[in-house]
């Protein structure tokens with residue numbers, strides 16, 4: 001990661017549990033024309049949803065973009081990994097219930113120039129039940145986001161491992177679906193159910209939703225299995241797949257126990273480098289159209305006589 005620099009003194013050694021200083025890349029990342037809202041979903045548990053959410057969000061923030069992570073999982077793993085308090089305070093649950101304005105539950109993430117988090121809390125476990133009787137129960141998150149989404153370039157919603165009302169709310173609120181796929185034997189099992197839910201939400205609730213991004217996680221290039229899964233996903237989703245797999249790497253799994261992302265915990269480790277590359281690729285794909293393929297060599301102005309432009 002040649003372009004990673006710390007702008008402030010400080011930083012953290014692996015034994016710190018606090019991030020000191022602000023990390024920013026020397027070379028910034030492309031800003032999208034409008035806010036890109038991603039739902040990170042896969043109802044299979046433990047495939048790397050949260051790890052992918054927090055590390056891509058952190059990397060984009062280091063690239064100079066304004067990023068918000070919404071922890072929509074009662075487990076609160078994204079809140080933990082980003083080091084924001086979340087146990088006994090108001091969070092996304094209170095917003096969904098209409099008890100708190102969304103602006104009052106946004107927290108800053110230490111160590112990043114522009115990374116915010118709306119934490120989960122334990123009450124979120126009641127949301128699936130309590131939402132059922134509410135008016136427009138699938139659209140609560142979408143409606144809440146209207147007020148703050150213009151403040152960000154990227155919003156990532158980390159979903160629980162289920163296709164219940166919380167995930168439906170996330171799919172209804174997002175423009176893009178990001179599916180992390182773990183490169184292991186049952187990787188594609190259950191994907192059809194997720195794609196079916198995606199299709200229903202797109203048809204009934206959110207015609208703008210697109211499955212735009214697939215990220216391979218816990219990849220082990222030495223095994224035939226990882227390579228076979230990658231080839232299989234590539235053949236089904238050639239445009240959606242980001243062809244930079246995230247390696248299985250111990251530093252990635254250690255980082256949350258220090259309330260950090262791997263981007264600060266060990267920025268030069270293979271996992272951090274891969275997440276940085278994936279984030280840059282996501283930002284490149286989201287560039288405003290007129291910035292893509294711009295080549296100054298093909299701009300050709302023919303001058304007529306008298307300085308008049310043809």
Ligand SMILES: Nc1ncnc2c1ncn2[C@@H]1O[C@H](COP(=O)(O)OP(=O)(O)OP(=O)(O)O)[C@@H](O)[C@H]1O
Pocket residue numbers: 044045046047048049050051052073075077159160161217218219246247248249250252253254256271
């Ligand atoms: N690239 C990686 N290398 C090593 N371990 C990883 C990697 N990615 C994730 N893990 C570990 O795998 C476990 C599951 O990851 P994670 O919590 O991100 O999955 P998840 O899909 O969010 O899980 P859940 O379905 O419970 O929300 C965690 O212990 C995490 O630290």
Ligand SMILES: [Mg+2]
Pocket residue numbers: 049050051073077158159160
């Ligand atoms: Mg998770």
